[in-house]
Amino acid sequence: MPYANVADRDAIVDEMPWEDRNLPVTTFAQLSKTAASFPDRKAVTFQMFSDPGAPCETLTWRELQQQTAQVANMFRGLGVGETDVVAYLLPNASETILTYLGGQVAGIVNPINPLLEAEQIAAILRETGAKVLVTLKAFPKTDVAQKAEAAVAMAPNVKAVVEVDLLRYLTGLKKFIVPLIRPKVPVTHKAKVVDFRKEMAKQPTTLSFEDSKVDRVAAYFHTGGTTGMPKVAQHRYSGIVYNAWLGARLLFTEEDVQICPLPMFHVFAAIVSLGASLGSGAHVVFPTPQGYRGEGVFDNFWKLIERHKVTFMITVPTAMSALMQRKVDADISTLRLAFCGSAPLPLELYKRFEEAAGVTICEGYGLTEATCLVSINPPDGEKRVGSIGIPFPYTDVRIVSVATQIDCGTDEVGEICVANPGVYGGKTYTEADKNKDLFYPGVDSPLGDAPQYLRTGDLGRLDADGYLWITGRAKDLIIRGGHNIDPAEIEEALAGHPAVAFAGAIGQPDAHAGEVPCAFVELTDDANVTVEELMAYAKDKIHERAAHPKHLEVMAELPKTAVGKIFKPDLRKSAITRVLDAALEKGSVAAKVAEVAEDKKRGLVAYIDSDGAATKEDVTAALGAFTNPWELRT
Secondary structure, eight states, rough: OOSSSSHHHHHHHHSSSSSGGGGOOSSHHHHHHHHHHSTEEEEEEEEOOSSSSSSSSEEEHHHHHHHHHHHHHHHHHHTTOOTTTEEOOOOOSHHHHHHHHHHHHHHHEEEEOSOOOHHHHHHHHHTTOSEEEEEOOTTTTTOHHHHHHHHHHTTOOOEEEEEEOOOOOOOOHHHHHHHOOOOOOOOOOEEEEEEHHHHHHTOOOOOOSSOOOOEEEEEEESSOSSSOOOEEEEHHHHHHHHHHHHIIIIIIOOOOOOOOOOOOTSSSSIIIIIIIHHHHOOOOEEEEGGGGSSTTHHHHHHHHHHHHHHSSEEOOHHHHHHHSSSOOOSOOOTTOOEEESSSSSOOOHHHHHHHHHEEEEEEEEEGGGTTEEEEEEOOHHHHHOOOEEEOOTEEEEEETHHHHHOOTTTTTOOOEEEESTOOOTTSSSSGGGGGOOOOOOOOSSSBSOOEEEEEEEEEEOOOTTSSSSEEEEEGGGGEEETEEHHHHHHHHHHSSSSSEEEEEEEEEEETTTEEEEEEEEEOTTTTOOOHHHHHHHHHHHEEEESSSSSEEEEESSSBBBBBBEEEEEHHHHHHHHHHHHHHHHHOOOEEEEEEEEEEETTTEEEEEOOTTTOOHHHHHHHHHHOOOOEEOOO
């Protein structure tokens, strides 16, 4: 049946209760079901280089199931049980896919962002109690192996390190040269080190142990960007299978081909893209270890779509903007849909992309804490640009007033709260303290009696036709003298300027109002515009005077997460440093902000260096009117 509106969604829910759908209980059961249905069809393809003619490695569904079993057996042989953790610190590769799947069959898999620093990686390894870490063997032009070595030295709970050697993907002269220039990484930890492919080859292609019989925690995904200690969210098989079912019921068939240039440490690639293929049998292509960040990927993107006959692309606004600066230079007639997530999509970019690529864009919404998918602009229905669509079947969304904790009416803005099979009520995070005040008690819903509603931290509204709109982040609100300002209003106004590619707005410290609006912009290629012109444009477009930016800064590139979200903590650090330094200078205090770092309890803390030239009293006199925490280092 088509999926075009709320009535179609409700008709699916009315077919039967979720628990009566008789779906596979585990990831391996889901994989086995798909492999039995489409054994010889392509399942996954990894391409090391972006050249459209470069070699690629493809596994059929039968091969993917067999190799997943081998990898799960390998982990069990390294002492991993159902409650033990297999972490991986890897770029995209065939081994990454196998580790993600095999890790959750043998135990609990824990993908980790390789862009984190060694100390943060070690903190996650300790938090999850990881027993095994799968990572890269030292390789030119990457420091993943070096970070892994340092992290394991700080995480004695890791008993085995399994190394993936990218050398096997090379051919010709490169295959000869790399061993000669491979970096030397001294080992300082005590973990056992083994080779991924050699250990895997020793294992049978069927499970040597009994698959789990009941639902359980199967994955840990950390949240947060590249600073501070990320929180660790728990995913159960039931949430992973729910996302697979959504992919099969609403999005794909075995005839579809996805291209997913996003990292496999993120839920968008692992849970949404690969997960949807696990349910539907669709073929999914991973181009280069770095995905969109890989050398030549944007330049060759349309040719890759032609090569693999892609029907569905996974993307984010930053990638779409980059693609629009390149000509569509290939036959992309197979491409019919683009699923865009991670950040709001500017209207003008939406229009330019649809016109240039001739493809329908479906904006969607999900979050790590809910095992991802929550809503989508219906593939067969109206796409309301700027909306994140209608909630999926068996996903119930409430909009709750932040002030009164009462459900909001139509088009009233409140906090988006979600209940669905992916929400692990009361146990979203591994740290119990992080789950306090994270849920609202249930009401009658399609999910049965009194489900737990996850507080997403996103502000939004539901319109009269059931479309969900995000208006900002509850924690991102700029509070100017007690007046709440939604940064989205500023960002949307600036994004309308033809010279602006992306905009991010935050509250910068202010001695009088607590916070005042501050904006950062990234310009389009060859743009020619001044800060003064942008400030005047913002004042003209932003009707609320209090929301006019008091400072605007043009950056060569806004800081972004691996999936294209503007990373606001870095913008806040920049603003805090600039404002506090100016206050110290104005007060003739011989001190400067050395760094702004995230503290687990206090948030962003400014660390002040004075080399002994200023006292705590001097700094207090200059900064006492600001609410931002700071410390003087002498």
